Structures are given as C-alpha cells and as structure tokens.
Amino acid sequence: MTVGVVLFTRDLRVHDNPALWHAVREHEQVLPMFVLDDDIRTGGFNRPNRATFLADCLRDLDGSLRSRGARLVVRRGDVVAETARLAEQVSARAVHVAGDVSRYAQRRERHLAQALTCELVVHEDALFAVPPGRIRPSGGGAHMSVFSAYYRRWLVESRRAPLPAPRVVALPKGSPAGLLPSARSICPGPTAPRLPPGGESAGRSRLARWLRTDAGRYDEVHDDLAADATSRLSPYLHFGCLSPVDVLARSGTTAGFARQLAWRDFHAQVLAARSDASTRDLRPREDRWRSAPAEFIAWQQGRTGIPVVDAGMRQLAEEGWLHNRARLLVAHFLTKTLYLDWRLGAAHFADQLVDGDVANNSLNWQWVAGTGTDSRYNRIYNIDAQARRYDPDGAYVRRHVPELSEIPGAAVHEPWLLPTRRRAALDYPDPIVDVAEGNARFLRARGRR
Structure with missing residues (x-):
C-alpha cells in the first residue's frame, strides 16, 4: 500500500x-x-x-x-x-x-x-485564490507592483473549482498520534477577552451567516465602523480554516469583498518576490523616523486623545481584531501624524492580531506609511473627516471608549471642544499632538512643503 x-x-x-x-x-x-x-x-x-x-x-x-x-x-x-x-x-x-x-x-x-x-x-x-507568480508584469519583472492593474487581471484569471472534503481518510496502521496542544503550551500569556473561536467549523459557520445577512450590502456597509458588518473572516483565511477559492466561489466577484481577497493575493505575490519586504522598505523614502516612546505607548494603549484612533486601538486589545477602516486610521496616525516607524506599528499588530499575516500586515503598513506600493506615498487623510464620515453618530467611539460614552452624537469626536468643567470630569487625555501640525511635519520630512 x-x-x-x-x-x-x-x-x-x-x-x-x-x-x-x-x-x-x-x-x-x-x-x-x-x-x-x-x-x-x-x-x-x-x-x-x-x-x-x-x-x-x-x-x-x-x-x-x-x-x-x-x-x-x-x-x-x-x-x-x-x-x-x-x-x-x-x-x-x-x-x-x-x-x-x-x-x-x-x-x-x-x-x-x-x-x-x-x-x-x-x-x-x-492558500490563495490566485497563486503568487500566476500574474506577472507584461514587461517582465518578478511581481506586479500596482494593485489596480493587478486587480483587473486577477478578476479574469481562471481559477480551479473548489475541491470536496474527502469522505474517508485511511490512516496507516500503528500511526503514532501525539497529544493535541493546549493554547498555553503553544504560547502562555494573557489573551484578548473577546477572541473569536478558531477552527474550520466556526469559520464555515461565520461565512454562511455573513452570506445570509451582510454580504449583499457589503459595498454599502464595509466602511461603516459602528455597523460592524464586515465578514470578519480574516482569521479563518489566515489559518486556512477557510479556502479563499471556496470563499470567492460562494461570495462572487461582483462585490467589493472580492477586492479584499485580491489585496491578499497581491501582497502575497509581492512578498514571494521580495521576502525582505516584511522588515525593509519596499520603496525607501529616506525617512528619519522620530523617536517618541511616550507617544508610541499612548498609541498602543488607546490614550492619544484622538477618539477614533483610541477606539481602534482598544478594539484591537479587546478582540485581537480590528475593523479595516480603523486599521488604516490608526496606522496613518502613527506613521504620518506622529511620524513614527511603520515597523513599530507592524510589530504591535503582529503581537495582537489573530489574523496577523506576514504579507498583509507588513505590506498594509508599508502602503499606509508610503514606503510600499501606494503611488501617492505622501497621501494624507483628514482623520476628523474620516471619523465623521465612517462613524457619523459616534457609536463606534462610544462602544470602545467608555470615558466618552455620555457624549451624544458626533460631538464625541471632538471632546476638547466641551466646556472646561465637563472636560475635567472625563478621564480622557488631551490630544498628544496637533493633527494638522503633525501631518505638516510629515510632509516637510518627506520633502513636500
């Protein structure tokens, strides 16, 4: 046999x-x-x-x-x-x-x-809907470096059909087993209090539930911070509890969700060709990153005084997961407003995220920091405008920053405008940086005045 x-x-x-x-x-x-x-x-x-x-x-x-x-x-x-x-x-x-x-x-x-x-x-x-190396630059090169061009080809790339689970797996007689490990035997230490359950059964159940409820309106709600209507499938994709080929076959290529799967494959093919991109700038900008340990700790703890940033960092600590729009905002604040090295943020995310994936984590951080594949490497987001657009009623902030839970509506995004006595009653810090000044400092450092 x-x-x-x-x-x-x-x-x-x-x-x-x-x-x-x-x-x-x-x-x-x-x-x-x-x-x-x-x-x-x-x-x-x-x-x-x-x-x-x-x-x-x-x-x-x-x-x-x-x-x-x-x-x-x-x-x-x-x-x-x-x-x-x-x-x-x-x-x-x-x-x-x-x-x-x-x-x-x-x-x-x-x-x-x-x-x-x-x-x-x-x-x-x-592990991928389109394996690394399948899509190559028409002019030569090891990998595609522009996502929009990659995505157009990814959409029309042929994919295999999902494979069924085998009905029977015949084990060789006398095969040694070995004990299944406990979590503590793998890595002891405290965990986030609201971790999702792991495993293929939990992943398939979550996928089925999302397809029934929110998948059809993904394009409308996936950026809505308070709605919490994203698929939350990333941990299951990272550990391979779900197959991206199967997920794509069941969810279709017409919704924006397919674009998220394409980003995953895009980053994989970059890292496959540039293995050093997990720790080195893909496109160096001659940055002289600031050293500001107290500011970095405030960012880690969700005590920056910028409510939407703090809400994101506290969700990360609570759940080991973070909404994609919040990931962008907290990364932007660290790398551009504070002008701190993206590797600090990537390491903290790798410590906390259940879906901590080498390719996605490092290259998403590089994209935001402007050292990766984003052609607009000096891109600046207005964090206040982003907060009001994607959390217009302040529900996301109030959910994760209880000190601000009594402030109604969008006013929660600017607690520093409250009357002095009301502000003094909050156990919430003043902003650690003037956001406009921080962003201007970043642009000066990048040579744009």
Missing part, C-alpha cells in the same frame, strides 16, 4: 484542501500531521492570541479527520526533521504541503526537499 503524508501548515481544513485531496486520491493510506515548530514557537511571531486560535483550529481539524477515519498526528520540534522522520517511519511515497510565501516558509520548503527521501509535492493553489 502506498502512503502519503499531508503536512498541514496554514491550511487547517478538510474542505477544498488541495494537499489533503490529492494525497487521498493518489495514496491508499494518508498520514495527516502538524508540527509545532520550535522556530515559530520560540520566535517573536508566536503570540497568545494566535496560539489560542491555533489550538482551537487543531482540535477542530482533528475532529474532522476522526469523523473520516483518521486523526491528526502532532509533533513538536524542528518541522523538517520531524516530517522527514515520520515520512521515513511510514515509508511514505510523498509528502504533500501547501506552498507559502514568507521567507520562513520558502526556507522550510527548500530544507524539506533536501531532507526527505521521498517526493515533496508543493500545492501552490492551497
């Missing part, structure tokens, strides 16, 4: 999983495995919020595999050594794995190919 190993990484699902589907078709027995890799577990990217979500994902995946006659084999240690050892133990003919784009993932793939005595099969279509 031929045996195939499926090495799960960021594809923690049984539905539309090319690595699992092909392994089941091509081998009589399949060993599904996951390695708690020491390089990740002891590195800075392993954080309590994601560890909690990951533990949920692994339990759910194991349950899905058990219902099909198998189970998830869990190992700890070096992912290459553990995979090679297990593949040798079961006399595997091939190891199937999803292709990924980070510097770490690319190195892992190279080392696996060298260490295995069997074939390594990399499934490039497992």
Whole structure:
C-alpha cells in the first residue's frame, strides 16, 4: 500500500484542501500531521492570541479527520526533521504541503526537499485564490507592483473549482498520534477577552451567516465602523480554516469583498518576490523616523486623545481584531501624524492580531506609511473627516471608549471642544499632538512643503 503524508501548515481544513485531496486520491493510506515548530514557537511571531486560535483550529481539524477515519498526528520540534522522520517511519511515497510565501516558509520548503527521501509535492493553489507568480508584469519583472492593474487581471484569471472534503481518510496502521496542544503550551500569556473561536467549523459557520445577512450590502456597509458588518473572516483565511477559492466561489466577484481577497493575493505575490519586504522598505523614502516612546505607548494603549484612533486601538486589545477602516486610521496616525516607524506599528499588530499575516500586515503598513506600493506615498487623510464620515453618530467611539460614552452624537469626536468643567470630569487625555501640525511635519520630512 502506498502512503502519503499531508503536512498541514496554514491550511487547517478538510474542505477544498488541495494537499489533503490529492494525497487521498493518489495514496491508499494518508498520514495527516502538524508540527509545532520550535522556530515559530520560540520566535517573536508566536503570540497568545494566535496560539489560542491555533489550538482551537487543531482540535477542530482533528475532529474532522476522526469523523473520516483518521486523526491528526502532532509533533513538536524542528518541522523538517520531524516530517522527514515520520515520512521515513511510514515509508511514505510523498509528502504533500501547501506552498507559502514568507521567507520562513520558502526556507522550510527548500530544507524539506533536501531532507526527505521521498517526493515533496508543493500545492501552490492551497492558500490563495490566485497563486503568487500566476500574474506577472507584461514587461517582465518578478511581481506586479500596482494593485489596480493587478486587480483587473486577477478578476479574469481562471481559477480551479473548489475541491470536496474527502469522505474517508485511511490512516496507516500503528500511526503514532501525539497529544493535541493546549493554547498555553503553544504560547502562555494573557489573551484578548473577546477572541473569536478558531477552527474550520466556526469559520464555515461565520461565512454562511455573513452570506445570509451582510454580504449583499457589503459595498454599502464595509466602511461603516459602528455597523460592524464586515465578514470578519480574516482569521479563518489566515489559518486556512477557510479556502479563499471556496470563499470567492460562494461570495462572487461582483462585490467589493472580492477586492479584499485580491489585496491578499497581491501582497502575497509581492512578498514571494521580495521576502525582505516584511522588515525593509519596499520603496525607501529616506525617512528619519522620530523617536517618541511616550507617544508610541499612548498609541498602543488607546490614550492619544484622538477618539477614533483610541477606539481602534482598544478594539484591537479587546478582540485581537480590528475593523479595516480603523486599521488604516490608526496606522496613518502613527506613521504620518506622529511620524513614527511603520515597523513599530507592524510589530504591535503582529503581537495582537489573530489574523496577523506576514504579507498583509507588513505590506498594509508599508502602503499606509508610503514606503510600499501606494503611488501617492505622501497621501494624507483628514482623520476628523474620516471619523465623521465612517462613524457619523459616534457609536463606534462610544462602544470602545467608555470615558466618552455620555457624549451624544458626533460631538464625541471632538471632546476638547466641551466646556472646561465637563472636560475635567472625563478621564480622557488631551490630544498628544496637533493633527494638522503633525501631518505638516510629515510632509516637510518627506520633502513636500
């Protein structure tokens, strides 16, 4: 009997999983495995919020595999050594794995190919709707650098049909199991109090609910901060509990939501070609970023005195997730109004976000900071106007900044205009910066006066 190993990484699902589907078709027995890799577990990217979500994902995946006659084999240690050892133990003919784009993932793939005595099969279509490298610049080059041009081609690019979940997964007899990890054993520490549940079952349930309720009005409400009508699928896409191919097939390409999936693929193909973009400016602007530790801490804690910024940072702390419009505003405030290095913000987001993805996190921060793919690299947003447009009644601010919960309507966005006695009664700081002056400072630093 031929045996195939499926090495799960960021594809923690049984539905539309090319690595699992092909392994089941091509081998009589399949060993599904996951390695708690020491390089990740002891590195800075392993954080309590994601560890909690990951533990949920692994339990759910194991349950899905058990219902099909198998189970998830869990190992700890070096992912290459553990995979090679297990593949040798079961006399595997091939190891199937999803292709990924980070510097770490690319190195892992190279080392696996060298260490295995069997074939390594990399499934490039497992994590993205359009795999990196599929869309290339017409004039040559490693990646597309302008999103609008990429998006036009992404919309018409052919995509495979979603694959069904296998009905049966035949496990080799005597396969060693290994205990499913707890969240604390992955990364101990306090978590956000309102984390979403992890796993494919929770992700598919959320997707079905969103398609029934808010998907049809996505273009109208996705920027409305208080409505909270976005899909909230990003954690499930990051961990591969949901397949972007399946999500796109079920939601369609006509709504603005497809554009969000395209941004995900766009950033992936940039990082695949420029692995250093996770930490280095994609397009350097000769910035001399300020050092202002007290201002950075105020931003982290949601105590900047700018209500919509503080609401966003507190939502991040409460939920391990942040509304996309709020992500843009808090990033703009840090990098342009305060003129602090985007890497500080990206690191804080990586600490907190359940959907903390190397490509999306780093390259979204670079886009806002003007060091990435935005051609308008000196773009300035009027934060007050943004707050009034996307939170016109102040409901989002009042939800996340309780000190301001008694201020009615849009007045909540400018508490400094309240009478002195009323302001003194609030446990809320004055703005740490004059926004207009901060933005002007940024433009001077970038050479635009």
